[in-house]
Amino acid sequence: MYLCLNVKKKIFQYNDPIDTSIMKYIFQCNDCKAEYSSREWQYLCPECSKTNINELPPKGVLKCVYDYPAIARKGIQQLVGSHFIDLYPIEDERNMPTLRIGRTPLYESIFELHGKSIKLYIKDDSQNPTFSFKDRASAMVSAYAKEHNIQTIVAASTGNAGSSIAGIAASQGQQAIVLVPAKAPPAKLTQILLYGAKIVAVDGSYDEAFDLSIEASKAFGWFNRNTAYNPLTIEGKKTVSFEIWEQMKGEIPDIIFVPAGDGAIISGVYKGFEELLFLGLIDRIPKIVAVQAEGSPNIVNNRFSQKPVFIKSNTLADSISVTIPRNYYMTQDYLYKYAGDGILVKDKEILTAIAGLASRYGLFAEPAAATAFAGMKKYLTENDVEKNKRCLVLLTGSGLKDIQSVQNSIHLPAPVKPDLKELQKQLDYNKAPGQ
Amino acid sequence: MYLCLNVKKKIFQYNDPIDTSIMKYIFQCNDCKAEYSSREWQYLCPECSKTNINELPPKGVLKCVYDYPAIARKGIQQLVGSHFIDLYPIEDERNMPTLRIGRTPLYESIFELHGKSIKLYIKDDSQNPTFSFKDRASAMVSAYAKEHNIQTIVAASTGNAGSSIAGIAASQGQQAIVLVPAKAPPAKLTQILLYGAKIVAVDGSYDEAFDLSIEASKAFGWFNRNTAYNPLTIEGKKTVSFEIWEQMKGEIPDIIFVPAGDGAIISGVYKGFEELLFLGLIDRIPKIVAVQAEGSPNIVNNRFSQKPVFIKSNTLADSISVTIPRNYYMTQDYLYKYAGDGILVKDKEILTAIAGLASRYGLFAEPAAATAFAGMKKYLTENDVEKNKRCLVLLTGSGLKDIQSVQNSIHLPAPVKPDLKELQKQLDYNKAPGQ
DSSP: OOOOOOOOTOOOOOOOOOOOOOSSSEEEEEOOOOOOEEESSSSHHHHHHHHHOOSSOSSSSSEEEOOHHHHHOOOOHHHHTTTGGGGOOSSSSGSSOSSSSHHHHHHEEEEEEOOOOEEEEEEEOOTTTTSTTTTTHHHHHHHHHHHTTTEEEEEEEEEEHHHHHHHHHHHTTTTEEEEEEEEEEEHHHHHHHTTTEEEEEEESOOHHHHHHHHHHHHHHHOEOOOOOTTTTHHHHTTTTHHHHHHTTTTOSSSSEEEEEEESSHHHHHHHHHHHHHHHHHOSSSSSSEEEEETTTTTTTTTTSSSSSOOOOOOSOOGOOOOSSTTHHHHHHHHHHHHOEEEEEEOOHHHHHHHHHHHHOOOOOBBBHHHHHHHHHHHHHHSSOOOOOEEEEEEEEEEEGGGSSHHHOOOOOOBBBSSHHHHHHHHHHHHHTOOO | OOOOOHHHHSSSSSTTTTTTOOOOOEEEETTTEEEESSSSOOSBBBBHHHHTOOOOSSBEEEEEEEHHHHHHHOOOOHHTTTGHHHGOSOOOGGGGGOOSSOOOOOEEEEEETTHHHHEEEEEEEESSTTTTTTHHHHHHHHHHHHHHOOEEEEOOSSSSHHHHHHHHHHHHTTEEEEEEEESSSSSHHHHHHHOOEEEESSSSSSSHHHHHHHHHHHHOEEEOOOOSSSSSHHHHHHHHHHHHHHTTOOOSEEEEEEESSHHHHHHHHHHHHHHHHHTTSSSSOOOOEEEETTTTTTTTTTTTOSSSSOOOOOOOOOGGGSSSTTTTTHHHHHHHHHTOOOEOOOOHHHHOOOOOOOOOOOBBBOOHHHHHHHHHHHHHHHHHOOOOEEEEEEOOOOOGSSSHHHHHHHOOOOOOOOOOOHHHHHHHHHTTTOO
C-alpha cells in the first residue's frame, strides 16, 4: 500500500506496506514521490534537493504519510478520542506542550453581500499561546524534538514563527535559537527575547539567515524548524483542518480563504482535509482560495505556471510578504489537484478588512490574517457563489502583533474640554461626514 | 431571606424574600447594606453616594445578590449544565457575546523555591477575544445592555477596559464610546478605534474623563461600564472563580495572587468564591493576596486603614497604576472578611517576572499580569507557606498589549556575518557572562 524506498539504508523494499510496528509514518517527496523510512530523520528529499541545491523555491519538500487504511479500520471514535494522535509524527501525546495549542474558537455568522447571504465561519487562531497560528507547527516540532531528546531548536524568522518557536520551546524546557536579518524591527524581536530564545542577528538577507540556520543545524545537531524544510511544520498546521471538521460536527466548509506567503499554511490545511478524505470521514475537499497581497502575489500569479516568475514582494502585511514562496511546489500541486483558487487584494483592502473584522466581529487581526477576509469579500463579489454556501476565513494572528502598520490608517480626534456640550459636539462631528 | 428596600418605588418591603418570579437578583450596597430592587436599574447606592458625592473612593458600590438557597436546591448539575446562568444578572445566555469569553486555560506545574515545592496554577486570561481579563466584565455589561435594548455603552478608560468594551460591543452590534485622557498614548487607542468605538479625548485627568462619562450616560441614556460604578463588571469578573473551581474539578487553590489596581478584579474573584461558598460547593475561601507595584501601593498599604492615605501612583505596570482605587471599600471588606493579604513588588521585579513567565512557561504577560507572579515569588520567600500548597497566579493580559515598557529591559545582540564561525562566536559570547 505505502511504498518505501530508503535510499540510505534500504530497510524497506519498494512496494512494501508500512509495518506500523516498525514505523508509524514514512516521508514522501512531494516532487519525485520517493518514499523514505522515518526511522532516520530527513529534512528534504535527498535526490530532489541534491539536483536543486541552492535553487529557490526548493524541490524535495517531504510529507509525512501514515497508514490510512489501518487508521480507518480502528474507527472514527478511536481517532477523535485519542486527539488524532495516529495522524501525528509523534508517539506520545504527552510530549506535546502543555500550553493550549489550537482548540481555537470557530465563529459562525451570516455575511450579506450584494443581497446574497453567505454562511461565514471565522477560525480565530490569534487565540494561541503566542497569539498566532504558527504555534500549531511549533508544537509539533517541539514535541518531536522532546521525543527524540533534541534540546535545541533553530529557526530563521523575523516574525510569528520565531516568537512561536521561542515561546513553545520555552514551555517545554528547550532552547530556541532564532536567526533574524539584522534589519528586523526591535519591537518584533522583543517577544522572542523575552521567551528566553537566543537571537542571532545576521548581517544579510532573510535567505542568508535561512541558509545559515540550516548549516548550523547540521553542524551543531540542532533541530531546524524552518518552513518548507522541516516536514513537521505541515503536520502541525494540518491540525486546524481536523478541528474545523470537529467543530462543524463532521461537516466541512465549501470555500476556505487562507492567507498565503510561502504556501505552508495552505499546504497544511489541504493535507489535513486530504487525510480526512483518505480516512473516508469526508467525501470531498473544500475549495481553498489562496489570498495574497497584490504586492506579494507570487503564489497566486504562478499557481498554474510551468516556469514561475517571482517578483520582489512589497506589502504592509509583512507575515505574508514573500518574494520566493518556499513551499511553492507543494502548494501548486494541492491547488491543482483539488481545484483551488487564488485572489489578490490591495493593501488598502487589507486595512479595510482589519477595521471590518474588528468593528463587526470584535476580532482584531494582524494584516496577514485580515488579508483572508479581504480576499473573501473580493472573491464573493467577483464570483457567482451560490447563496448559503459556507465560507471559512482563517485568521492567523493577533492584531496586537503589528500595531504600527495600522496606526497610520486611524485618526485620533482632537481633545475636548471635560464638558457635556463639548462631548456632544465632537460626537456629532464624528457622525457628520457621510454617516 | 434576602432583604429588599427599594428607596424609590418601595415595590418590596424590608425583610421580604426575593420573589424570583419577579426578579432574579437584587442590588445590595456594599457599605450600608441597603437592598434595592433590580427591576429598576441602579448604579450606586443612592443613599451612600449622595453623602459621598464627589468624594473618592466612592462609597455605595452595589453588589448583585441572588437567591442562593433556591439555586442550591436546584443542584450543582443544573448550575454547571446551564453555565452558571442562575448566578448572572441576565435572563438569557443567548444575549452573551458569541465570542469565546473566558474558558481560558489553567496550567499546572511545580514551582521550586528555596527547596520547597509549590503546586503552581497559572490562569492565562490573555486568551480572551481582546486579549485581557476585562472581557469577562465587558461581556456581562454588553449582555445586560442587549437584554434591555440599550444600544450605546460608554466607559472611561485608557487601556484594557476601553479596548475590551470596544471589541465586545462591536461583536454585539452595539456602539461603544470610550472617554480617554487626552494624554493617552496613541498605540493604546488604536485597538479601540479599530473596533469601531468612538473615542473622546478629554482634555483633563482620568478622573475628569470618568466623571464626564457618568454625566454623559445620565444625559444620553447610555449604559455606563465604569468599574466600581456599574455593578455588573464584578458579575463578569467573578466568572473566573467558577471556572477555576470547574477546572480543578471542585477543588480550589490555597492561595491566589491577583494584581490589584482599583480592586475590582480582586472583588470579582472573591465574589465568585463567596457564591460557591453560599451554595455549599466549597467549604472555605482561598487566601487571596493583592499584589501591587511599590509605586502604586494604595490598596495594599491601606488594607487595614480606617483613614486611608493614597499616594500618587507611578509604576510601569500601567493597568494597575491607580492613585485612588475606586473599588477600595469593597476590596478592603473582602480582604478583612476572608483574611486576605497584600504584597508590594518593585518595577524591577515585575520586569523579571515578565521574563520568568515567558522563558519558563511560554506565557507572555503584560506588566500588570506579571505583577501577580512577582508577588507570588516574594510572598513565598517571605512567608512560611507549607509545601504542596496550591498557589494560583492570575494573568490578566497579553504582553503584546505593552511591548514598549519591556523593550528597554532587553538587549539585542550585534549583527554577525552569515557565517558559522561568527554564529558560534556570538552564541559563546551570549553564554559567557555568568551563565
